[in-house]
Amino acid sequence: MSVDTELSGNLTPKIDRHSFARQFDLSGKVAFIPGGYGAIGEAICWALAAHGANVALAGPNKAKADALGDALCADGYTGQGWELDARSVSSINEVVADVTSAFGHIDILVNCVGIQREQHFLDVTEDVFDEMYETNLKSAMFLAQAVARRQIDRGAGGRHIHLLSVRSQLALRNRGYSAYCATKGGLLMLVKQHAMELAPYGITVNGVAPTFIQSERIRPHLEREEFRQFILSRNPLGRIGEPIEVAGVVITFAAAAGSYITGQILYVDGGVTASQ
Numbered sequence: 631m632s633v634d635t636e637l638s639g640n641l642t643p644k645i646d647r648h649s650f651a652r653q654f655d656l657s658g659k660v661a662f663i664p665g666g667y668g669a670i671g672e673a674i675c676w677a678l679a680a681h682g683a684n685v686a687l688a689g690p691n692k693a694k695a696d697a698l699g700d701a702l703c704a705d706g707y708t709g710q711g712w713e714l715d716a717r718s719v720s721s722i723n724e725v726v727a728d729v730t731s732a733f734g735h736i737d738i739l740v741n742c743v744g745i746q747r748e749q750h751f752l753d754v755t756e757d758v759f760d761e762m763y764e765t766n767l768k769s770a771m772f773l774a775q776a777v778a779r780r781q782i783d784r785g786a787g788g789r790h791i792h793l794l795s796v797r798s799q800l801a802l803r804n805r806g807y808s809a810y811c812a813t814k815g816g817l818l819m820l821v822k823q824h825a826m827e828l829a830p831y832g833i834t835v836n837g838v839a840p841t842f843i844q845s846e847r848i849r850p851h852l853e854r855e856e857f858r859q860f861i862l863s864r865n866p867l868g869r870i871g872e873p874i875e876v877a878g879v880v881i882t883f884a885a886a887a888g889s890y891i892t893g894q895i896l897y898v899d900g901g902v903t904a905s906q
Contacts, residue, residue, distance in 0.1 A: 653887040657682030660733040661884065662726070664714055664773055665742030667694040669845030670793065673873035674740055674880050679707035681881055683738065686729040688714035716743045716769035717761075726776040735784055738884045739777045741792045743769050744814075750806035759809045766813035767820065774824055778833060787832030791883045792821055793876075794839035796899050800906055814839075818895055825893030834892035836883045841899035843871045866901030 661678045665671050666687030679685050679702050688711065689695050695711025702709025712728060715721040730736060745765045747758045774790055781788035797807060798814040818837060825835035842848055842861055852858045852870065862868055876898050882888045883896075897903045 649886075654681055654881055654885045656738075656881075656885055659683045659737040659884075660729075660735055661685050661738040661740060662729050662736045662777060663687045663740045663742060664716055664725075664769075665689055665744065665793075666740075667691070667698045667711075668742060669847065670840065670843055670873045670876050671740075671742035672698060673877040674742065675702065675709065677874070677877035677881050678738070678740070678884065679705075679709060681885065683884075684708040684733055686710055686712065686733060686736075688712040688725050688729075690715055716773065717764040719772045722769070722772050723776050726773075726780070730780055735786075736777050736780060736788070737786075738789045739774065739791065740880055740884070741770050741773055741790070743773070744793060744795075746810050748806045749809070751808055753806065754808055762809035762813050766810070767816045770817055770820055774820075774835070778824075778828055778831075781833055782831050785831075788828075788834075789884050789888070790824065790828070790833060790835040791880055792817055792835075792837045794818060794821075794837045794895060796839055796841045796897060796903055798837075798839055798895065799897070799903055821895065822893045829892060834883070834888065836888070836891060836893070837895040838876060838879050838883070839895050839897045839899070839903075840871060840876050841865070841897075841902050843873055843876060843898075845873065864902060864905075865899075866905055869900065871898060871900060 656678060661683040663671060663675055666675045667689050675685050675687050675698060685702055687695055687698055692713035699709040699711035712725045714725045743765060747762055749758055770792055794817050795814045797811045798818040801811055821835055821837040828835055879896050879898055
């Protein structure tokens with residue numbers, strides 16, 4: 631009896647065993663990563679490229695976007711940078727159109743756009759709150775809309791992945807996080823709603839929510855021993871996460887391995903949200 635015949639009566643439906651090797655293959659896919667040259671964004675760009683995707687990254691600093699695009703090309707991958715003002719809907723539409731023109735289509739959106747401006751509750755100003763809303767939440771809406779319109783027209787499905795934070799679920803004592811928590815919490819529900827509205831078109835929408843991850847941005851905080859010990863003491867795994875650990879989850883959502891997952895938020899946090 632052949633192996634195929636032997637297995638056919640045991641697997642419902644029959645599994646193509648060769649497909650397992652392709653579960654994380656992104657060959658020929660086009661990935662658009664706004665906010666792609668920060669610590670986590672850059673790791674995601676390299677991970678997508680390493681798995682075969684063509685990478686289009688964008689951000690407000692064109693020199694940084696171009697430098698990462700050039701570095702990807704120098705390593706034998708396909709990468710290109712664009713200047714993007716994520717707070718401007720016209721800029722979003724223009725860049726998405728340019729990326730589509732350059733690569734033919736966009737299969738994967740990985741939204742890494744986000745800022746934090748800390749202000750205690752009684753000191754929150756309208757201009758800072760508006761900046762946080764426009765950058766962290768409004769941009770996600772219109773980046774997703776611009777990409778989804780083209781994906782729907784193409785009729786080949788797609789993947790949307792948004793970077794959130796544990797602050798989409800957890801508030802923070804003794805710190806001024808009103809705007810940040812509000813916008814990340816709003817983004818959580820945007821992910822879920824977009825997942826429902828885009829499901830009929832074969833477009834999945836998910837979120838990745840890290841806690842503190844090693845980067846130049848948080849390095850000054852971690853160099854303060856008292857703060858570092860506070861962070862480590864509340865983390866069940868007892869360490870700071872690495873950008874590659876966030877990138878791995880993004881690859882899962884972007885690849886065939888994540889094809890039946892939508893409307894979900896995965897917390898990359900060493901167990902912080904499970905224990906709070």
